[in-house]
Amino acid sequence: MTVCLQLDHVNYSYGAAKIRVLSDVNADFEFGKMYAITGPSGAGKSTLLSLLAGLDAPSDGVVRFEGEDIATTGYSKHRRGHVSLVFRDHNLIDYLTPEENLRLVNPRADMKILEDLGLSREESKRNIMHLSGGQRQRVAVGRALVAPGRAILADEPTGNLDPEMTDEVINLLRHAAHQLGKCVIVVTHSKRVAGSADAVYTLRRKKLAKA
Amino acid sequence: MLQSVETVRDLVRMVLLSVCLADVLVLGMALVFWIRSRIHEIGTLLALGIGKMQIIAQFAIETGLMAAVAALCSLGTGSLLSGYVSSLLLHDSGVAPLESLQVEALPPEQTLFVLLLGCAVIAIALAVSCAAVLAKSPKSILSSMR
Numbered sequence: 001m002t003v004c005l006q007l008d009h010v011n012y013s014y015g016a017a018k019i020r021v022l023s024d025v026n027a028d029f030e031f032g033k034m035y036a037i038t039g040p041s042g043a044g045k046s047t048l049l050s051l052l053a054g055l056d057a058p059s060d061g062v063v064r065f066e067g068e069d070i071a072t073t074g075y076s077k078h079r080r081g082h083v084s085l086v087f088r089d090h091n092l093i094d095y096l097t098p099e100e101n102l103r104l105v106n107p108r109a110d111m112k113i114l115e116d117l118g119l120s121r122e123e124s125k126r127n128i129m130h131l132s133g134g135q136r137q138r139v140a141v142g143r144a145l146v147a148p149g150r151a152i153l154a155d156e157p158t159g160n161l162d163p164e165m166t167d168e169v170i171n172l173l174r175h176a177a178h179q180l181g182k183c184v185i186v187v188t189h190s191k192r193v194a195g196s197a198d199a200v201y202t203l204r205r206k207k208l209a210k211a
Numbered sequence: 212m213l214q215s216v217e218t219v220r221d222l223v224r225m226v227l228l229s230v231c232l233a234d235v236l237v238l239g240m241a242l243v244f245w246i247r248s249r250i251h252e253i254g255t256l257l258a259l260g261i262g263k264m265q266i267i268a269q270f271a272i273e274t275g276l277m278a279a280v281a282a283l284c285s286l287g288t289g290s291l292l293s294g295y296v297s298s299l300l301l302h303d304s305g306v307a308p309l310e311s312l313q314v315e316a317l318p319p320e321q322t323l324f325v326l327l328l329g330c331a332v333i334a335i336a337l338a339v340s341c342a343a344v345l346a347k348s349p350k351s352i353l354s355s356m357r
Contacts, residue, residue, distance in 0.1 A: 055258055055350040079349075080260025091255040091353065105259055147259075 001030035002066070004151050004183035005052050005083075007208070010061035012047060018059075021047050023206035025061070031150065034177040034184040036197035038211070043203045045187040046088065046155050052185065053085055053153050054078040065151070084147030086154035090133075090140040098124045098131070098139040102146050109146035116172065117142050118165055134160045141169055145176060151183040152176055158190055170196045219300055235332050242336035246270065246344060253344055254352030263345050270341065274333050282326055289322070 006029070012022040021044040029035055029052075037045050050056045051063055054075035062069050070078040079085075084105065092101050098119060102109040114124045117138040128136060137160045144152050152173065158166040170193055177184040177198070186193055194200050200211040246253075256266055344352070 050350050053258070055353075056348055076257070076260055076262055078260075079258060080262075085258060087258070087353070089353075091251075091258065093252055093255060104261075 001032050003028045003064075004031045004066065005029040005185070006062075006064040006067070007048075007052070008062040008064060010051060010058045010063065012044070012051060012056075013059045014047075020206060022051075022058075022203075022208075025206075025208045027201060027208050029151075029183050029185055031183050032177060032181045033198040034174055034186065034196070036194040036200045037185065037187045037203060037208075038189065038194050038200060039203035041189075044206065045203050048203060048208070049153050049155050049185065049187050052151075053083050082149050083151045083153055084144040084149035086140050086144045086152070086157045088155040088159065090136045092128050092136055092139055092143070094128050097127060098142070101128065101139055102143050105143055105147040113142045113145055113172075114139070117168065134162070134165065137161060138165065138169070141172070145172060150181075151185070154184070154186045156188060157186060158188070158193055163192075166190070166192060223297070223300060231328070235328075238329070238332050239336040239339075242274065242333065243340040246337070246340035250344055250352060254349050257345075257349040258353060266345070267337075267341050270337060271334075274337060278329065278333055282329070286322065 007025050007027045010022055010025045011020065013020045025048070037048065039045050047056070051058050054063070054070050057071060057075070062071070064070065065073065065078060065082045070082075073082075092098075093104065096104070098114055099111055102111065102114070111124060115121075119135060119138060123131065123135065128139070131139070137157070141154070141157050144154065144157075154173065157173070158169050161169060173184050173186065174196060176182045186197065188194055201208050202211045253266060257263070
């Protein structure tokens with residue numbers, strides 16, 4: 001399988017005090033697979049995901065997409081064309097409807113995905129602010145699934161969802177990986193989600209290791 | 212009589228300058244706060260890969276449309292008001308010849324100057340507030356919302 005995203009001796013520190021969060025992290029993430037990243041709270045899992053997404057730059061080391069340094073590609077271009085994101089806090093545009101939020105990343109998106117995620121046609125046309133937290137989370141997952149990026153990076157995508165909808169989201173993410181050939185990386189505390197992944201990494205004491 | 216005219220003229224100039232300055236400050240601050248209120252949206256759009264220039268262009272179009280509507284409204288109401296205020300000032304001058312003067316509406320060149328000044332204020336306020344926000348990384352913008 002081809003390597004999609006790669007962490008090459010990545011270090012990350014933040015703040016004026018240069019607090020080290022990630023230390024010499026190396027990992028390869030392939031197309032056609034679903035990965036789970038687990039670890040204790042505050043370990044730096046979301047930070048790792050933000051580096052893969054090009055939301056931030058490592059202090060040292062390189063993040064690659066299909067072998068090319070994303071800093072050279074351009075972080076904006078990487079986020080637009082290579083990856084699609086599911087944020088922990090949804091981060092939807094609150095004056096748009098679910099359908100409009102999806103069309104933001106893919107003007108030709110098939111709205112059936114919202115139906116698969118349990119939203120009715122009426123709810124899909126409602127303003128985001130009039131949806132529950134769980135419904136917004138599902139819209140955020142839908143947005144990532146319809147985006148053109150070949151990698152899906154999800155930060156706790158099932159955080160606000162009931163078990164039935166969690167299973168549905170897991171199925172859709174696995175479909176994206178196994179049938180559509182995308183590289184899916186999920187940061188999660190959920191044993192259910194981690195158990196469904198093809199490979200599990202654990203981030204502990206600034207290091208990433210395969211579980 | 213000439214002194215009275217000059218006094219009225221100076222008074223009008225002072226009032227006009229003060230109002231212009233206040234308007235510039237208010238408009239600038241309103242735009243800055245408006246952009247800042249949309250910081251979360253900006254962070255999300257950047258995180259989705261929407262380019263900074265595209266975001267700035269969107270804000271420029273939105274403010275441009277609002278400015279165009281405001282300019283149209285002000286063209287009508289402005290000339291009415293300026294005529295009324297000028298007449299009032301002249302009437303209160305206490306000089307009979309001045310009181311009988313008819314004041315014309317604002318000349319087109321001055322109207323255009325004011326409109327261009329407004330556009331310049333909008334452009335500068337937009338540039339300053341966008342620069343402050345867009346200088347940050349998407350992660351720091353989104354993190355600051357938590």
